[in-house]
Amino acid sequence: MEKFDFINSEIFFREKWKNNNAFKQYTAVAGKENYYVLEMLPYPSGKLHMGHVRNYTIGDVVARYKTMNHFNVLHPMGWDSFGLPAENAAIQNGSHPAVWTFANIENMKRQLNLLGFSYDWEREIATCTPEYYRWNQWLFIKMFEKGLAYKKKASVNWCPHDKTVLANEQVENGCCWRCGTNVIQKDLEQWFFKITDYSEELLQDLSLLEGGWPDKVLAMQKNWIGKSQGTQVDFTLEGSDSKIPVFTTRPDTLYGVTYVVLAPEHPLVSHILSINPSIKAGVETMKSEDRFERSSEFSEKHGLYTGQNVINPINGESVPLWIGNYVLMDYGTGAVMAVPAHDTRDFQFAKKYSLEIKVVIQNSNNSLCATSMETAYTEEGTLVNSAQFSGLQNRESIEKFTLHLSEIRAGDFTTKYKLRDWLVSRQRYWGTPIPFVYCENCGMVAEKLENLPIALPQDIEFTENGNPLSTSESFMNCSCPKCGKSAKRETDTMDTFVDSSWYYFRYITPHEDNAMFGDSVNKWMPVNQYIGGVEHAVLHLLYARFFTKVLRDIGMVTHAEPFTNLLTQGMVLSNSYFCPDCKLYFNLTELNERKTCPKCNLPLTVKMEKMSKSKNNGIDPERIISEFGADAARLFILFAAPPERELEWSENGLMGASRFLSKYWNFIQENLNVYQNIDFISVETLSSSGKDLLKNLHKTIKKVTRSIEDNFHFNTAIACVMEYLNLVSSLKSSLSTEEDKKLIFHIMKNLTLLLQPFVPFITAKIFIDLGYTQDIHTIDWPKYKESLTVDNIVKMGVQVNGKLRGELEIAADASEEVIKSEALKIDKVGKYLENVEIIKIIIIKKRIVNIVIK
RNA sequence: GCCUCGGUGGCGGAAUAGGUAGACGCACAGGACUUAAAAUCCUGAGGUAUCUAAUACCGUGCCGGUUCGAUUCCGGCUCGAGGCACCA
Secondary structure, X not given: OOOOOHHHHHHHHHHHHHHHOOOOOOOOOOOOEEEEEEEOOOOOOOOOOHHHHHHHHHHHHHHHHHHHOOEEEEOOOEEOOOOHHHHHHHHHXXXXXXXXXXXXXXXXXXXXXXXXXXXXXXXXXXXOOHHHHHHHHHHHHHHHHOOOEEEEEEEEEEEOOOOEEEOHXXXXXXXXXXXXXXXXXXXXXXXXXXXXXXXXXXXXXXXXXXOOEOHHHHHHHHHHHOOEEEEEEEEEEOOOOOEEEEEEOOHHHHHHOOXXXXXXXXXXXXXXXXXXXXXXXXXXXXXXOOHHHHOOOOOOOOEEEEEEEEEEOOOOEEEEEEEEOOOOOOOOOOEEEEOHHHOHHHHHHHHHOOOOOOOOEEOOOOOOOOOOOOOOOOOOOEEOOOHHHOOOEHHHHHHHHHHHHHHOOOEEEEEEOOOOOEXXXXXXXXXXEOOEEEEOOOEEEEOOHHHOOOOOOOOOOOOOOOOHHHHOHHHHEEEOOOOOOEEEEOOOEEOHHHHOOOHHHHOOOOOOOOOOOOOOHHHHOOEEEEEEEHHHOOOHHHHHHHHHHHHHHOXXXXXXXXXXXXXXXXOEEEEEEEEOOOOEEEOHHHOOOOOEOOOOOOEOEEEEEEOOOOOOOOOOHHXXXXXXXXXXXXXXXXXXXXXXXXXXXOHHHHHHXXXXXXXXXXXXXXXXXXXXXXXXXXXXXXXXXXXHHHHHHHHHHHHHHHHHHHHOOHHHHHHHHHHHHHHHHHHHHHOOOHHHHHHHHHHHHHHHHHHOOOOHHHHHHHHHHOOOOOOHHHOOOOOOOHHHHOOOEEEEEEEEOOEEEEEEEEEOOOOHHHHHHHHHHOHHHHOOOOOOOEEEEEEEOOOEEEEEEO
16 A cells, blocks of 8 residues: 655645635635634744744644634734844845845745645735835824824833844843843933823723633733822922822821832932932942842842931921932832831831831731831731821721822822833834934924835945944935925834734735725734734733724724734743753754764753753754654644643654554545445444444544634544544444445545644545545535434443442433442442442432442 | 742643543553564553452542542642732
């Protein structure tokens, strides 16, 4: 028997699908519901990695499954093709970033097609093309007009390695998300999107996503937005009218305030320095401290006494005013009231500088004493030393304090968020130019919409120094859109996350020339199923939600959320091989049989961890495809773990997948010519094995369907098919009747349909071999008859006092009386029942009998 | 410290409106085929005890609860992964 020639089959069907435009989406198919399945678009780095393969395989199964289930499926793919690596490559080898980028796109597109993904390539987009990024510019100007884009001087995150600023979301543990370099702070004039206008809605609408998005992602976004409800309290600088508002969630401790601390960047600080210049140097040092160092919980808190005092509005008391490195200007009001008795941080600070400690909340044994306390008391208790509030339960007093402050006009309820505005300008070439010009007469002016796109210039030299755009005469020099006089262009470009914040709209009308997208977006959006990595939980996924709300508010779309369902696929892990002596990681392909260090021959440390360049444990998808075939690669990835969990790469597991495909292939080849195109089975004339197989076929169809529908657990879906094929091979020798032979054909056809979404190449080949002429991916998904999935005879476990003692085969509809008497007849059960009293017998039909004895 | 998720054989993982734990696959062992190997096929297997079978007991991180019955529900721990973290 011939083996499956996956190499030639894959070539054949790739060509066929391409020539026939097999996965083109015809939007006009009537009577079908639309279904938009989308995978996060890749950055064209050059080659697919296993993470891509997993992501896109999952998406492809969904697309193919939904297509077979009568949906109009939209399944597009494109390229997030602006970004630094292209520019760095250009600096290194002197070519243009576009050349590098499009070469990478070509290669990765070829690789995607190797895997048989069912994309509608007519909808392909690349964000680095002027046809795409002109709409970034268009929206930017719209947002500027609405006050949602603005420019201001601010202390911003600067990556010295990538030589550009970064948004807060792009700083991880104080390091650049891309290159890992320590981020520093710089005061720069930068562009921002006012995402904070949407803080509350971005938070509230998370409830619309419950059930559709993983809890983890919802929680991460909630924390990132960081809503905190509290009270603003206005302290007054003693001897002046200057108010110092502070934000607190604990107004109940107001009588315990013994000092107030300002951030060194607080606007009042310059006034204080003019009165007390002696601390100027100290303040400057504080400001120059690394921001992430400074805001780390573990770094030393320190402060300076200003020489000034402030008045506590609740009691008119005068307390010292300090400046402290741990107070952040960009959260709350940049000033905090300190209650050392009841706040851990304030307590440490007060001890360090010998500041007063005042107890205002007593514990239940009344034992708190300021002089003997060793830590702050942060639990609940009763208010003391708090004038008319004394005696109240502290939690319950919070509202009363705030109402009182409001009455005396010294404070009110207020809400703060941790979310900051999105810094979107970048000092690099390979991004969307920000469409503004600077005119000596008119100042900063937005470009006219009809002049868009403002295209990236070609006369560019790529060097290590500065933004290359500023070296282009043709780009820099322009005329003012307002007065027409000569002017200079903005040289900053947009963060590439702007591109990916709305690309899913563009796929719907990718060739629309007159607008960002056409009206039909509302027929397809929101995306039914979005699939991608969890690393974008507070980056792309937050920005995309923000953009959708902005687009709704300018009347472009009708919905509030872009992605109804989100699947975050797990990481792909594989063994890394580390030599502790040479301090080197080796790739599996460089190792000998014994897996010892190729350099020093000592044993290597083997560890299962995320595939990465630094661990040198990546597996090249293309090697896998050429050795085992695309189907085997897809099948293994889907089978080894449920999609949301981590996937451990295993060459043996891959061989298992491959082995299953051979079994399936062989089964088909053995029975190919027995019958063709017979789709009618008369149950009565089947042999008993035949009946058994038919029933189990329907059970299998049901289980596979459920596994996919319920939670995309493709691993169990595939397991069911494997189980069924095992059953078929064990029973096929006992098939005897003519009807049985027809059944075999019926089984071959349905198994093939069930496997199609997972392994498209082999199933396409077999479908043709079975005598069909249509493309298999356009055929209806098999249906099961509920009546055939229920058994007439069932197995029931028989327990005595909850322990399994025997088993019973009995008619599914047997009465309790019959079940009881049959259960008691079982020898293995009976021996536990001698000389004991049976208290009761519990019968759960089709499942279990439990005999309770004394 | 806070938030989220998780802990089941040698391994990846099944099974939860509470009802026969370990499907499917990998690895392993034995056998068949072969001059031999590979490939393929068949068989076996949670652990402990007994020579084997039969059997008994133990078993879903730990302790306790509810129940005829708990991997599943409840309470308390513990360990691991990920995220946030001086947020006032």
